Each structure stands twice: as structure tokens, then as C-alpha cells.
Amino acid sequence: MDVKHILVPGLGRRDVSAARTLREDTLLAAAAAVAAVVIALTTSGNGRHPDALGWVLLLAAHIPSAFRRRAPLRAFLGLVVCVAPYHALDYNHTAPMIVSMTALYTIAATGRTLRTLFLGAGVLGIMLGVKFAEGMTEGKEALRISGWIVAFLLVGVIVRVHRQYVASVVERAERAERTREEEARRRVAEERLRVARDLHDLLAHSITLVGVQTSVAAHVLQADPDRLDRAAVAKALDDIAETCRTARGELRATLEVLRAGSDDGRGPLPGLDGLPDLAEAARTAGATVDLSVENMEAPPAVGAAAYRIVQEALTNAVRHGGPGLTVRVGIRSRGDALHLRVADDGAPPPSPSPGPEPDRPPGFGLLGMRERARSVGGTLDAGPRAQGGFEVAAVLPTGGHP
Numbered sequence: 001m002d003v004k005h006i007l008v009p010g011l012g013r014r015d016v017s018a019a020r021t022l023r024e025d026t027l028l029a030a031a032a033a034v035a036a037v038v039i040a041l042t043t044s045g046n047g048r049h050p051d052a053l054g055w056v057l058l059l060a061a062h063i064p065s066a067f068r069r070r071a072p073l074r075a076f077l078g079l080v081v082c083v084a085p086y087h088a089l090d091y092n093h094t095a096p097m098i099v100s101m102t103a104l105y106t107i108a109a110t111g112r113t114l115r116t117l118f119l120g121a122g123v124l125g126i127m128l129g130v131k132f133a134e135g136m137t138e139g140k141e142a143l144r145i146s147g148w149i150v151a152f153l154l155v156g157v158i159v160r161v162h163r164q165y166v167a168s169v170v171e172r173a174e175r176a177e178r179t180r181e182e183e184a185r186r187r188v189a190e191e192r193l194r195v196a197r198d199l200h201d202l203l204a205h206s207i208t209l210v211g212v213q214t215s216v217a218a219h220v221l222q223a224d225p226d227r228l229d230r231a232a233v234a235k236a237l238d239d240i241a242e243t244c245r246t247a248r249g250e251l252r253a254t255l256e257v258l259r260a261g262s263d264d265g266r267g268p269l270p271g272l273d274g275l276p277d278l279a280e281a282a283r284t285a286g287a288t289v290d291l292s293v294e295n296m297e298a299p300p301a302v303g304a305a306a307y308r309i310v311q312e313a314l315t316n317a318v319r320h321g322g323p324g325l326t327v328r329v330g331i332r333s334r335g336d337a338l339h340l341r342v343a344d345d346g347a348p349p350p351s352p353s354p355g356p357e358p359d360r361p362p363g364f365g366l367l368g369m370r371e372r373a374r375s376v377g378g379t380l381d382a383g384p385r386a387q388g389g390f391e392v393a394a395v396l397p398t399g400g401h402p
Contacts, residue, residue: 029099032099033099039094040058040092045184057083057091061082061086065102068103072111079221086300101149102157104119104149105152120150127142130142140310185303199251214240243281271300278311278314279291287325290327293330298333298396313329313369315344320346325344380395381394
């Protein structure tokens with residue numbers, strides 16, 4: 001038997017069945033009945049010994065206690081129905097004290113404070129009125145007993161308030177735990193998306209450059225085998241090797257995030273100072289790149305977003321622009337925003353068809369650029385130019401990002 005859950009109604013486990021509650025309260029009522037019988041047989045001077053009717057009333061008063069936690073108010077009223085005539089017939093007044101105080105305590109521990117006040121005032125008022133009507137001696141004795149009544153009611157109120165406090169603490173702890181789990185899942189999802197975007201930008205850019213540079217070397221080899229331009233072939237192969245080394249370094253830095261246990265493993269973010277290298281890599285692929293950066297200072301997150309947008313835009317231009325491609329990259333700082341524009345005069349990327357080819361799934365370049373812009377609170381527009389070619393324009397706020 002768990003005494004704590006019997007004496008403190010509603011405290012502790014939430015999965016206690018109704019049958020177990022009834023069994024525990026029945027055992028408590030039986031123990032109180034045994035104690036009442038012993039008190040009635042061994043004490044005197046506080047009422048007469050019970051006769052047959054007194055024993056029936058005394059034992060019957062303990063039956064509602066078996067339902068004190070399931071129906072506290074009705075159990076108390078059932079107790080009053082038996083105890084009131086018992087005391088009126090002047091039977092031993094001490095014998096039903098345990099069950100009476102237990103009922104009052106349960107009322108205070110399970111009900112509202114206002115109900116407890118009304119019920120306690122009613123019990124005290126009736127008892128004192130009856131006793132003082134019998135005489136001052138009886139009235140003084142009733143005042144002594146009323147102190148016990150008030151004490152049990154106060155204990156019940158304190159237990160109820162403590163139970164509510166504990167329940168609120170547990171609820172806050174559970175809510176905080178759920179919030180932490182949701183935040184952890186959100187961070188994991190954001191980190192996975194960030195790594196996926198980085199890998200896409202890195203691999204698409206590097207593979208595109210390697211493909212273009214390989215095509216240049218193959219063209220040199222096949223154009224005039226008898227007058228082989230060894231310097232051009234060597235330069236193309238050197239460009240391929242440099243592109244591979246750069247891609248390997250960036251790939252290693254990106255994959256370190258997956259091995260790190262915290263955000264400290266991210267490493268330095270790419271920024272606006274890396275734009276000249278992107279432009280030079282595009283030039284090695286045969287494109288003419290005009291880079292104009294008005295202000296190289298920007299918050300790290302904004303600089304990284306701008307870098308990746310320019311990287312993807314150059315990759316798409318080199319991949320789809322065709323020979324004789326000219327790309328103009330312009331970055332201006334106006335007010336609290338970074339204005340970025342990448343425009344080329346080549347062929348625009350092919351628009352996705354309703355049914356993509358089975359061996360060529362739709363790309364994520366434009367989607368990734370828009371996600372980059374949204375990640376810092378910016379916007380991005382991309383589409384074909386009226387005079388030919390393709391243009392990417394983005395506005396990245398800098399004021400709200402440290």
C-alpha cells in the first residue's frame with residue numbers, strides 16, 4: 001500500500017486505476033473503523049458507550065470513506081448523515097474523530113478554497129451553535145475540538161496548493177523538454193539543408209569548371225594534332241588540377257561539420273573576399289568576367305550568402321552560356337542592404353519541362369539561390385534578359401545580421 005497516494009489525493013502517478021484507488025481507500029476506511037471501535041471500547045467520560053444503534057451508526061459512517069477520492073463531497077455528506085445522529089444521541093464523541101477529520105482533510109485537499117471555506121464554516125457554525133446551546137462547558141469543549149477541524153482543513157489546503165505547484169513545475173519541465181527536442185530537430189534540419197546547399201554549390205561549380213576545362217584540352221588535342229599547342233594543353237590541365245585542389249579543400253571543410261558535435265565545427269564562412277577567385281575560375285573556363293564590388297565589408301552570414309549566389313550564377317552561366325560568354329558581376333551596398341547582380345549574354349538555362357528526362361533530374365540551383373537569400377532575410381529574382389542572356393538579382397539586408 002502506497003501511503004503517500006492515500007493521504008495526498010491526486011499526488012504522484014497519473015496511471016493509478018480506479019480499482020486500485022477504491023481498494024486503498026477501502027483499506028484506510030477499515031483501519032479507521034477498527035481504531036474507532038477500539039476508542040469506543042476503551043475510553044469513557046466523553047459520551048456514553050454505543051449500543052446496537054450506536055455501533056451501526058459508527059461503522060456505517062466509515063463506509064463513505066471508501067469513495068472519498070472518487071467523490072469527496074458525496075462521501076462527506078454520507079459521513080454527516082451517519083455522524084450527526086450519532087453525536088445527537090450522545091454516543092462516544094471521540095470514536096468517529098479519525099474518519100471525520102479524514103473527510104474534512106480530503107474535502108480541503110481536493111476542492112476549491114471557496115468550497116473549503118464554506119464547508120468548514122458550516123461545520124464549525126453548526127457544532128458550536130449546538131454545543132453552546134447545551135451550556136458553556138460543552139461550548140468550551142467544542143471550541144477545543146474546532147481547533148483540530150481548522151488544522152486539518154489548513155493541512156488539506158496546503159497539500160492541494162503544493163500538489164498544484166508540483167504539477168505546474170512538472171508541466172513546465174515537460175514543456176521545456178519538448179521545446180528543446182523541437183529546437184534540436186529544427187537545428188538538425190537547418191544544418192542538413194545548409195550542408196546540402198554547400199555541397200551542391202561546391203560540386204556543381206567544380207564539376208562544371210572541370211568539364212569545361214577538359215573540353216578545352218580535348219579541343220586543343222583534336223584541332224591540329226600535327227601542330228600541338230603543348231602550352232595550351234598544359235595550362236588547361238593545370239587549371240583542372242587547381243580546380244580539383246580547391247574543391248577538395250572546400251569539400252573537406254564542409255564535411256567537417258558532419259563530424260563536429262557543435263556549431264564550432266563549421267569553420268570560416270566564405271565571403272565577399274572570395275569573389276575574385278570565383279571570377280578567375282570562370283575565366284579559366286573561357287568566360288569573360290567583369291567583377292565590380294563597391295564594398296567588401298558585410299556581415300559573415302550575408303557575405304556567405306552573396307558568395308554562394310555568385311558561385312551558382314557563374315556556374316550556370318558557364319554551363320549554359322556557350323562560347324564567347326561575357327558575365328558582369330556587380331555588388332553595391334545601398335543603405336542597409338547589399339544589392340547583387342549577375343548578368344550574362346549567353347543562352348539562358350533550359351526551363352524545366354512538365355516531364356523531366358529520366359536520366360537528367362531537375363536541378364536545385366535557382367531554388368538554392370533563393371534559399372540562400374531567404375536565410376538572411378533577403379529576396380532574389382532570376383530570369384532571362386530582354387536583350388538576351390540571363391540575370392540574377394538579389395537584395396540582402398545587412399542591418400539585422402551581425
